[in-house]
Amino acid sequence: MRAVRYLDAGVVREGTLTDDGRVTPQPAPAGTPALEGLITGRFTDHHVHLQLVDHARLAGSRLGRVLDLGAEPGWIRGVASTAAPIVAYAGPFLTAPGGYPSDRAWAPAGSVRGVTDAEDAATAVHEAAAAGAAVVKIVAHSEAGPVLDDDAVQAIVDSAVAEGLLVVAHAEGAGQAQRMARLRADMLAHAPFTEPLTDAEIDAQVAAVSWISTLAVHDETHQAIAIDNVRRFAEAGGTVLYGTDMGNGDTPIDLREAEIIALRAAGVDGIRLLTALAPLPAVGTDALLLVPSDDPLLARPLTPADLEA
Incomplete structure (x- = not known):
């Protein structure tokens, strides 16, 4: 004892x-x-892609829970039902027809769901809920193709609320982080890295959304932007969650040292850092x-x- x-x-x-x-x-x-x-308890990674890694290796890691943000729904449901650690998931990326990442070779078959309009948006959310999803993921990457319009995004959000699901948004491109916060996403899949946010925009983000960090996946320029945004967001009382975008490049299937170092550079340390890691009880x-x-x-x-x- x-x-x-x-x-x-x-x-x-x-x-x-x-x-x-x-x-x-x-x-x-x-x-x-x-x-x-x-x-x-073991830690949480709030942004992973288990179809892109050897997910069996998670059992020996320091992670006790992961949130998968883009996978073929039948596949990820099977993994979540049998795997250690705890796996929560979104199922497919919800994007505009032809939008990111539908044209990416790394995206597994069935992991992207094009949404045509507001009516189809509600159907897509219902499909995700029926597949056991805990969240839905909206893609708003305006630098890589078409994005969902406001009506479709709002329909996704409204349907997610009705289904009891949270909404995570990939916001990339000028103004997209602010747009997703305005349209009531619950979380941003990446701390904003496209552009420095103004103090007023930071305050609006604090009031609306949580940020999943993913600082270590960026090049030097975008990481510097993201770190400064996170520093000011955290200082203003925003909720920062540890996430690595595991599977995006050569990422460890465990706690990622580079992500911890980047969070500390943003002033997220001590109890605040441990809270961002969301350990299991x-x-x-x-x-x-x-x-x-x-x-x-x-x-x-x-x-x-x-x-x-």
Whole structure:
């Protein structure tokens, strides 16, 4: 038995690590040896593409939950029903006919759903819900082809609300981040990287949407824009979620060091960084991480040897 500090919904609490490797919320008796470091559940990556990676390797990673934002719906439903870690998903990209990423060789067959109009938008959302989706993903990439008009986007959002789904938007191109916030998307799949946002635009974003980081996937110029936007967004009280766009290039199938470093460059560190990683609850599971010095880059699975040290 060890006295431990553990993370509970963004708050560090005192608890007990029992001999079977589980955390209980009761503080340990006086004199109980303490385990150095912070205990958390495994982390969340809020932007992955499991069809583009060897997803079986996630089972040995520090990730306990992922959000897949673009896959063939039957395939991802099958993976989510059998795989570790927890897999939530959007199903296909919802885009304008001929829009991004329908012309990309990397996009698996069935992973892109063209939406023709507002009526078809409602049908597409119903299809996603029937396939077990937790979110729907709108594509608004004006630099790579046609985008959904406001009426279609609004129909997707309204239908998603009716189906109990959140809306994630890929916003790329001048004005698209502001447009998606105005049209009531819940999250941006990428922290805005096309252009620096004004302070007024940052304030509007804070009031409307959360940002999934994905800072490390960009070239130097776009990463600098995204980091500055995230810094001001976080300072203004915006919600930043850790996400890597796993599968976009040579990304690790685990926690991504470059993403953590970029988030720290944007001022997202300490408890704010750990909160962005959205660990699963530490109480009630044996899939725990030990985080030395409260630094997620040092996180490793808790082992029986930690109880013996």
